Every structure is written in C-alpha cells, then in structure tokens.
Amino acid sequence: MTIGxxxxxxxxxxxxxxITLVITFRASRxxxxxxxxxxAGRNISGTQNGLAIAGDYLSAASFxxxxxxxxxxxxxxxxxxxxxxxxxxxALLLVAxxxxxxxxxTMADVLAxxxxxxxxxxxxxxxxxxxxxxxxxAQMAGAGGLVTLLLGISGAGAQxxxxxxxxxxxxxxxxxxxxxxxxxxxxxxxTLLIIGAFVMTIWVLGKYGxxxxxxxxxxxxxxxxxxxxxxxxxxxxxxxxxxxxKLDFVSLxxxxxxxxxxxxxxxxxxxxxxxAKDARKxxxxxxWLIGFFYLFSLVIGYGAGALVGADEILxxxxxxxxxxxxxxxxxxxxxxxxxxxxVAFATILAVVAGLTITASASFAHDIYNSVIKxxxxxxxxEVRVARITSCxxxxxxxxxxxxxxxxxxxxxxLVALAFAVAASANLPTILYTLFWKRFTTQGALWSIYGGLIxxxxxxxxxxxxxxxPVNPLTGKSTSLIQDVDFSWFPLNNPGLVSIPLAFFLGWxxxxxxxxxxxxxxxxxxxxxxxxxxxxxxxxxH
Amino acid sequence: MTEPERRLLTPEEYRQAQDSPEFTELKRRFRRFAVPxxxxxxxxxxxxxxxxxxxxxxxxxHVFGNVNLGVLLGLxxxxxxxxxxxxxxxxxxxxxxxxxxxxxGRLEAHEYRAEGQQ
Numbered sequence: 001m002t003i004g005x006x007x008x009x010x011x012x013x014x015x016x017x018x019i020t021l022v023i024t025f026r027a028s029r030x031x032x033x034x035x036x037x038x039x040a041g042r043n044i045s046g047t048q049n050g051l052a053i054a055g056d057y058l059s060a061a062s063f064x065x066x067x068x069x070x071x072x073x074x075x076x077x078x079x080x081x082x083x084x085x086x087x088x089x090x091a092l093l094l095v096a097x098x099x100x101x102x103x104x105x106t107m108a109d110v111l112a113x114x115x116x117x118x119x120x121x122x123x124x125x126x127x128x129x130x131x132x133x134x135x136x137x138a139q140m141a142g143a144g145g146l147v148t149l150l151l152g153i154s155g156a157g158a159q160x161x162x163x164x165x166x167x168x169x170x171x172x173x174x175x176x177x178x179x180x181x182x183x184x185x186x187x188x189x190x191t192l193l194i195i196g197a198f199v200m201t202i203w204v205l206g207k208y209g210x211x212x213x214x215x216x217x218x219x220x221x222x223x224x225x226x227x228x229x230x231x232x233x234x235x236x237x238x239x240x241x242x243x244x245x246k247l248d249f250v251s252l253x254x255x256x257x258x259x260x261x262x263x264x265x266x267x268x269x270x271x272x273x274x275x276a277k278d279a280r281k282x283x284x285x286x287x288w289l290i291g292f293f294y295l296f297s298l299v300i301g302y303g304a305g306a307l308v309g310a311d312e313i314l315x316x317x318x319x320x321x322x323x324x325x326x327x328x329x330x331x332x333x334x335x336x337x338x339x340x341x342x343v344a345f346a347t348i349l350a351v352v353a354g355l356t357i358t359a360s361a362s363f364a365h366d367i368y369n370s371v372i373k374x375x376x377x378x379x380x381x382e383v384r385v386a387r388i389t390s391c392x393x394x395x396x397x398x399x400x401x402x403x404x405x406x407x408x409x410x411x412x413x414l415v416a417l418a419f420a421v422a423a424s425a426n427l428p429t430i431l432y433t434l435f436w437k438r439f440t441t442q443g444a445l446w447s448i449y450g451g452l453i454x455x456x457x458x459x460x461x462x463x464x465x466x467x468x469p470v471n472p473l474t475g476k477s478t479s480l481i482q483d484v485d486f487s488w489f490p491l492n493n494p495g496l497v498s499i500p501l502a503f504f505l506g507w508x509x510x511x512x513x514x515x516x517x518x519x520x521x522x523x524x525x526x527x528x529x530x531x532x533x534x535x536x537x538x539x540x541h
Numbered sequence: 542m543t544e545p546e547r548r549l550l551t552p553e554e555y556r557q558a559q560d561s562p563e564f565t566e567l568k569r570r571f572r573r574f575a576v577p578x579x580x581x582x583x584x585x586x587x588x589x590x591x592x593x594x595x596x597x598x599x600x601x602x603h604v605f606g607n608v609n610l611g612v613l614l615g616l617x618x619x620x621x622x623x624x625x626x627x628x629x630x631x632x633x634x635x636x637x638x639x640x641x642x643x644x645x646g647r648l649e650a651h652e653y654r655a656e657g658q659q
Contacts, residue, residue, distance in 0.1 A: 075593070075611060075612070075615075076593075078612075078615050079590065079593065082586070082589070082615055082618045082619070083586075085618070085619065085622055086582060086586045086618055086622055088622070088626075089578075089579070089582050089622060089625055089626070090579065092626060092629060093574075093575045093578060093579055093625075093629060094575055094579060211606075212606075212608060213605065213606025213607045213608050214606070214607075216606075216607040216608060216612070217606070217607040220607060233601075233607060233609055233611075233612065234597060234600070234601050234609075234611070235593040235594070235597050235600050235601075235611050236593070236594065236597050239594070240597065246594050246595070249590070249593070249594050250590055250591065250594055253586075253587070253590035254587075254590075257583065257586055277638070280630070280633070284626055284627075284630055287622065287623070287626045288623065288626075291619055291622060291623060294619070295616075295619060519556075520552035520555065520556065523552065523555040523556045523558075523559040524550075524552065524555040526559055526568075527555050527558045527559050527564065527644075527648070528555075530564070530567055530568060530571060530637075530641060531558075531564075531567070531641045531644045531645045531648065532641060532645050533550065533644070533645045533648040533649065534550060534648075
C-alpha cells in the first residue's frame with residue numbers, strides 16, 4: 001500500500017536534507033577542539049539548547065509511536081506522553097544544573113568524579129552504549145517503516161535499504177558537523193516538528209468544533225466499529241487483559257518517569273551551555289515545548305483513531321507507527337502528508353545523529369582516552385577515535401534496526417526499553433554520586449552493572465525477544481525472533497524489577513565495601529555542583 | 542581547555558567552603574525544595590498510574606461530555622509539571638542563586654583559604 005505521491009514526499013525530504021547538510025558544513029569550520037566537537041564549544045544559549053533538547057527528546061517514538069498508541073489503544077498510549085514529560089522534573093530538580101557544574105563531556109565524568117576512574121568510567125561508558133543502541137534501534141525501525149509507507153517501496157530488501165541510507169546520512173552528519181552541526185539540525189527539526197504537530201492539532205480540533213469532548217466521542221465511535229472494538233477512553237484497553245499485563249503497565253510507567261534523567265544523550269546536552277543557569281533555562285524551555293507537543297500528540301492520536309481508524313492503521317506498512325502520517329493524508333492530502341513525513345524523517349535523522357555523537361564521545365573520552373591511554377591522548381586523537389566509533393555504531397544500529405523493523409514493534413515501546421536501561425543502570429548512580437556522601441566505587445559498579453545486566457537479561461528472556469503470541473492480522477509474532485520461545489520473564493518492560501534492584505545494589509555495594517569514600521573529592525563535588533565554581537567555561541570564538 | 546582557577550583551588554579550600562555556614566544554608570535551601578517536591582510529584586504520578594491500572598471504573602467516571610476522570614487527571618499531570626517547573630525557577634532565583642553566586646565570587650577570590658596556607 002502506498003499513500004500520497006512518492007515524488008512529493010521525496011522532494012520535501014530532499015530539501016530538508018540539503019538545507020541541513022549546508023548548515024552542517026558551515027558548522028564544521030569551528031570544530032577544532034574536543035570541547036567543540038562534543039559540546040559545541042559550550043556556547044549554545046539556554047533557549048537554543050532548550051529547543052535542541054526538545055529536538056533530541058521528541059524522537060520518532062514521541063511523534064509516531066505515541067500518536068499510534070493513542071490512535072489504536074487510546075488511554076493506555078497517553079501514559080507514554082505523561083511519563084515522558086513528568087520525567088523532566090527529575091532532570092530539572094535533581095540533575096541538570098549539578099551535572100553541568102561538575103562534568104565536562106560525558107555522563108561518566110560525573111559518575112567517576114569521586115571514584116576510582118578506570119572501572120567506573122568503563123561501566124558508565126558501557127551503559128551509555130547500551131542505552132544509545134536501544135534508542136537507535138527504535139529510530140532506525142521507525143525510519144524504515146515510515147519510508148516504506150511513503151515512498152511506495154515494500155519488501156524486506158527495500159526496507160533494509162532504507163535503513164542503510166538513514167544510517168549512512170546520520171554518520172555523515174556526525175562526522176562532519178560534530179555537536180554543533182548536530183545541534184543546528186536539532187533546532188531546525190524541533191521547530192518544524194512542533195509547528196507541524198501544531199497545524200495538525202488545530203486542523204483536527206477544527207473538525208470537532210474545538211471541543212475536546214466531541215473529539216473523544218468521535219474516537220470512541222470509530223473505535224467501537226473496528227474489527228477489534230475497544231473502549232479507547234477507558235484505561236487498560238491495551239494492558240488490562242491479565243494481572244501480568246497490568247503489572248507491565250506499572251513497570252512501563254516507572255521506567256518512563258525515571259529514565260529521562262539517566263539518558264546519556266540528554267545529559268550531554270547540558271554541557272553545551274555556558275553555565276548552570278543556562279542549563280536550568282534550557283530544561284525549562286524543553287519542559288514547556290515537550291509538554292505542549294505531547295498535548296498535541298494526544299489530539300493527533302485520538303484524531304487518527306477517529307478519522308482513520310485502528311484497522312486501517314494496523315494494516316499499513318508501518319503498522320501502529322503510521323497513525324500520524326495516515327492522519328496527515330486524511331486531513332491535507334498528498335502535500336500535508338509529504339510535509340509531515342519529511343518532518344518525521346528529519347526527526348529520526350536528527351535524533352539518530354545526537355545518539356551517535358553521545359555514544360561515540362563516551363567511547364572516545366571514557367574508554368579510549370581515560371582508561372586505555374590513561375588520559376594522555378590529545379584532543380585531536382580523541383576526536384579521531386570518536387569519529388571512527390561513530391561509523392561502527394552506525395553500522396551496528398543499521399543491522400539491529402533492520403531486525404526491529406521486520407518485527408513491526410511500536411517504536412515508543414522500544415524507546416521505553418532504552419528508558420528502562422537508563423533508569424536502572426544510570427540514574428541510581430547519578431543520584432547517589434551527587435547526594436550520598438558514603439557512596440563508593442564498589443557501590444557504583446554494583447549499581448551500574450547490576451542495573452544494566454539485569455535489564456538486558458530480563459529483556460532477552462521477555463516476550464519482546466521471543467515467545468509473544470502470533471498476531472492473526474499479520475501472521476507474525478511481535479517478538480524480534482519468530483518461531484522460538486525461550487522467554488520466562490513475563491513483563492515486556494523490566495523496569496519494575498531492575499530499577500529497584502539497581503538502587504538496592506548501589507546501597508548494598510557501598511555498605512559492604514571496605515574503601516573509605518574520598519572526602520576531599522566529595523567536598524569538591526558538592527561545592528562545585530551547587531556553586532558552579534570551576535565549571536567548564538565556554539570556548540571563545 | 543582547563544580553566545586555570547580550577548587548578549588553583551586546593552582540597553582545603555573546598556573543605557573550608559563545604560564547612561562554611563553559608564554553604565550549609567545553600568544546601569539546606571536547595572534540598573528543602575528539591576526533595577519534598579520530587580517525592581510529591583513522583584507520588585502523584587504513581588497514584589495516576591496505579592489508579593489507571595487498578596481503579597478503571599473510578600477513572601471511567603464521566604466528568605463532562607466524553608471527558609472522564611482518567612483523561613482529566615492525565616491532563617492534570619501536565620498542569621502540575623508546568624507549575625512545579627515555574628515554582629522551581631522562582632524559588633531558586635530567590636533562595637539559592639544569590640548564595641551560590643556570592644560563594645562562587647568568594648571562591649574565585651580564594652577567600653576560603655585557611656590560615657597559614659599560601
């Protein structure tokens with residue numbers, strides 16, 4: 001099935017790629033030092049950074065995944081947007097400013113601040129890579145599904161080719177533009193995405209006389225006539241089947257709200273601003289932008305449910321992720337579809353670039369320079385390693401993306417797994433490091449590895465990877481691997497188990513360790529984090 | 542890239558600064574807002590998740606038109622998030638920023654150097 005005019009879709013997308021390429025090239029001229037490459041010289045303004053954070057955060061999951069989940073399942077999809085938003089308060093109140101004041105480039109900078117450098121940096125870098133890969137996988141799958149729908153290409157080979165093209169483009173942005181280029185791409189993309197969602201929201205509301213109640217009524221009426229009738233206004237339309245699936249909903253909710261403040265690519269954004277006050281300002285901007293965007297996505301989701309209908313959405317090539325593009329076509333025909341699809345594609349490209357730069361910076365800065373070279377590598381060497389790592393990560397993401405695409409998973413759901421890993425492996429250690437004087441290296445390692453490994457193992461043996469029931473509509477299981485079942489963990493999202501476990505292990509590891517916490521380092525961390533003394537400054541231009 | 546004054550601050554200075562009454566006050570003011578507020582918004586969010594999961598009939602109570610209690614509480618989460626954000630901005634501008642700015646100035650001037658140190 002193809003909707004719209006592939007030529008129009010390709011042209012609009014092509015224009016975006018062209019504009020951003022030019023900007024990326026211009027930005028690349030000032031990528032001399034590591035601070036430039038990783039942190040855009042720390043002279044992005046708070047407002048710009050707020051928009052760029054929104055750009056990083058409002059991924060394909062937020063746009064396509066949430067709209068799709070609300071369109072098909074109604075209320076249960078709403079949880080994603082609420083969790084994704086409320087989570088920002090953890091970042092605002094407890095993490096953003098303190099982190100900006102104490103670290104330089106990566107999450108590991110602050111985690112290893114008062115610990116033994118080598119082991120903690122390695123652990124933090126590994127969990128950064130794991131979170132980034134899960135996130136990347138979701139974006140790649142989204143890109144493949146979207147393009148199949150838009151460009152009228154189908155078949156596994158063509159979908160795989162799309163994922164390869166997205167991967168190649170993203171590697172190019174990162175190699176040439178560095179953090180500054182990536183930031184500019186985020187700014188453009190976030191603006192386009194928010195405007196695009198706003199237009200669709202007004203359009204949908206206009207059809208219902210700007211009355212939320214009528215829109216909800218319309219969605220409920222359409223949903224009642226589908227092949228599988230659902231009450232989309234009631235909770236538990238998707239998760240209510242059994243006690244286990246209800247627990248899964250709670251687990252998802254927990255992972256969403258605690259994940260954001262542990263996402264390495266979001267944390268890294270705080271380093272691109274000159275001061276902690278700018279970090280605060282950027283989070284405040286991000287919260288307002290993201291909040292309004294999620295309100296739009298509620299309307300878009302219910303709008304798609306009402307005007308397109310769940311059956312048509314699920315039958316489309318991108319399945320549940322195609323709700324927003326299908327609604328755009330329903331509303332404004334080929335042109336609006338082309339624009340919305342271009343924006344969605346741009347979204348994916350920009351997020352993927354942001355993730356890649358984070359993962360590669362973490363490898364180059366934390367593993368290559370700090371652990372392998374014991375801090376002796378020059379900035380140039382470090383940046384070269386970061387560039388090579390970008391290519392490797394890009395290649396891995398392409399491979400995994402092809403797999404995820406063929407399983408037809410909801411990308412908001414895949415991103416929620418990345419949130420679970422972030423909330424388990426990163427957040428406990430970040431909070432303990434900043435606020436608990438006694439916290440030790442052993443506590444940090446137990447918490448990071450315990451959170452990371454328990455999360456990965458539980459996902460591996462969950463229905464996400466194998467053993468999910470076969471969907472009668474598509475004849476395929478929603479698991480990554482078909483036709484085998486080695487699952488024993490019943491929940492799709494491991495957060496409910498792995499997050500408390502990681503907090504507990506951090507505490508236990510600390511209580512059982514013989515080493516004395518470094519009081520001098522803790523004094524430095526505490527004074528620096530709250531006063532901003534000695535924080536990294538912007539590089540002059 | 543490393544700023545010179547960062548190297549110049551000694552561990553003793555950080556310890557002195559950490560032990561100073563103004564830092565204790567800064568820390569107290571920071572935590573007095575951040576900790577209870579975090580507990581409050583997490584509790585409110587978890588309440589919403591648990592009600593959605595285990596009190597479906599309650600959440601289906603019609604409030605007006607097709608809008609039920611669940612949707613209304615969900616939108617309420619947006620409102621409280623925006624509200625807490627602005628409260629925090631106002632609180633820190635009034636209560637923590639002045640102390641932090643003053644201490645940073647004094648640290649840069651090495652006013653926390655203990656007697657007898659260079």
